[in-house]
Amino acid sequence: MRIGIVCPYSFDVPGGVQNHVMDLAEALLGLGHEVSVLAPADEDAPLPPYVVSAGRAVPLPYNGSVARIAFGPVSTARVRRWITRGDFDVLHVHEPLTPSLSMLAVLCARGPVVATFHTAMTRSRVLSAAQGVLRIVLERITARIAVSALARKVQVEHMDGGAVEIPNGVTVAKFAGVAPLPDWPGECAPGAGGTLGFLGRFTEPRKGFPILRDAFVALAPRRPGLRLLVAGPGDADELYGRFPAELRDRVTFLGLVSEADKARMLRSAHLYVAPNTGGESFGMILTEALAAGTTVVASDLDAFRRVLDGGRAGRLFPTGDAVALGAALTELLDDEGQRAGLTAAGDQVVANFDWPVVARRVLEVYAAAIEATDGRVMDQEWAGLG
Amino acid sequence: MPGMWWVVGALLVLGLVSAYLTWTSGRVQRLQVRADSAARALDAHLLRRAAAAAVLAEQRYGVELYAAARIALDAAPEEREAAENDLTRQLRAVRLDPDDAACAAVIAASRRLALARQVHTDLVRDARSARSRPVVRLFRMGRGREWPRYFDIDDPTVVPRADVTTG
DSSP: OEEEEEOOSOTTSOOHHHHHHHHHHHHHHHTTOEEEEEEOOOTTOOOOTTEEEOOOOEEEEETTEEEEEOOSHHHHHHHHHHHHHHOOSEEEEESTTSTTHHHHHHHHOOSOEEEEEOOOOOOOHHHHHTHHHHHHHHHTOOEEEESSHHHHHHHHHHSOOOOEEOOOOBOHHHHTTOOOOTTOSOOEETTEEOEEEEESOTTOGGGTHHHHHHHHHHHGGGSTTOEEEEESSSOHHHHHTTSOGGGGGGEEEOOSOOHHHHHHHHHTOSEEEEOOOSOOSSOHHHHHHHHTTOEEEEEOOHHHHHHTGGGTSSEEEOTTOHHHHHHHHHHHHHOHHHHHHHHHHHHHHHHTTBHHHHHHHHHHHHHHHHHHHHOOOOOHHHHTOO | OHHHHHHHHHHHHHHHHHHHHHHHHHHHHHHHHHHHHHHHHHHHHHHHHHHHHHHHHHHTTOHHHHHHHHHHHHOOHHHHHHHHHHHHHHHHHSOOOTTSHHHHHHHHHHHHHHHHHHHHHHHHHHHHHHHTSHHHHHTTTTTTSOOOOOOOOOOOOOOOOTTSOOO
């Protein structure tokens, strides 16, 4: 199949949507399809061979954050040219409701269009204000994909349309079998030792770091050798300042880590803790921890419960409850068998999130969009779905 | 000459209005055509699922599933939704082993049908909402074509159960 994918945000800046687009494109290429990705990028930026630059992106405040996007007559001309030259069987745009390349591509497109919605924009004021314009964009979309149940709910409630829920993928091979950091995770025996992992912005309340801190501070004096490994953006002094002086040498802060080090960091912990208090629309980090083969302890949020298969593939604790978290941590650190059981179930769960599997589900949506455009049903073989 | 400006102004407005009407009429047509295509694709996927179910019924599971598949294949338009729902219920009641070829065909056909149904419902909704707009009704832009109909069936997705052996 000839597939054209449009990414609204510049690859110069890392981000969830950009990573998703790159992983999807590579998975589709791996399945033998022809893929071209259009994205804003500086002229001299190093790009993967399948990415076509649509020119420089300009920073623009949108929906509470700054998005680097390309929009305007020059971008429109480039989008048109790319679509004409590409002669795609299907066009796949991401986040088409922000004023971006994706929206331009939808307006220029004639054939089947598939759209993926990433964010769960609960503030719908922007949406309802521009309802007329958005109507025209939405009408040209043939099939919609939502990456989370929350994003799907927004579709149904605010844009009266359904969407197929296909989760974010994870490249399992990038996480499984990676060597942990030197000297980690160390000993873990009943009553002593063990390493807890946390990845994310520890200053952001929604990430729930204070809950993990409270549990760690209560647990560490009773459990010799218990260590905490923290990675993510933030200031080291600020992090250590949150712990009593005698415990500081048992906390290790890695700062911001690269994708490769993220995998190593996840494998350096006995337990990965996700104490989030809300706002997590999917829980990407949990699938990554599962792919790394690390046992997960997570707050009982809807999204987390879905990823962890209701608690079969990881331990859930009542959201915000540091005491319950402490009890769960003690129990799991003491019981290697239980950890192994959860990890084994995690392997099964994460197989469904592996990119080649997720990409096949996306291909089926492409097939549905193409069929709905010309009314003929295609064979499994033709669509490469087999 | 103020009179001429009136004429120019009126012509300009007329031009804009007719451009808008042409564009709207094209939009309604396009949505209608797409809803019709989606209906044809949905029909094809319904037939495929019923055929896959009939093959599975012949190999095992027997009379009841076969009858449901036959009835779905032969149903008259007004009875079709009920017949398809009945087939979905029958398929959910049997054990589907994804490693068995006939079962895998039913599972795949059901998944593709679920997508076709979702896309069809969305496109019919778009087409109907465009047709029900006042300006479209006033100029009877959709005339000559029937209103696109929803095809109201339950979600046909079946859950494969690998942990049980097929009997």
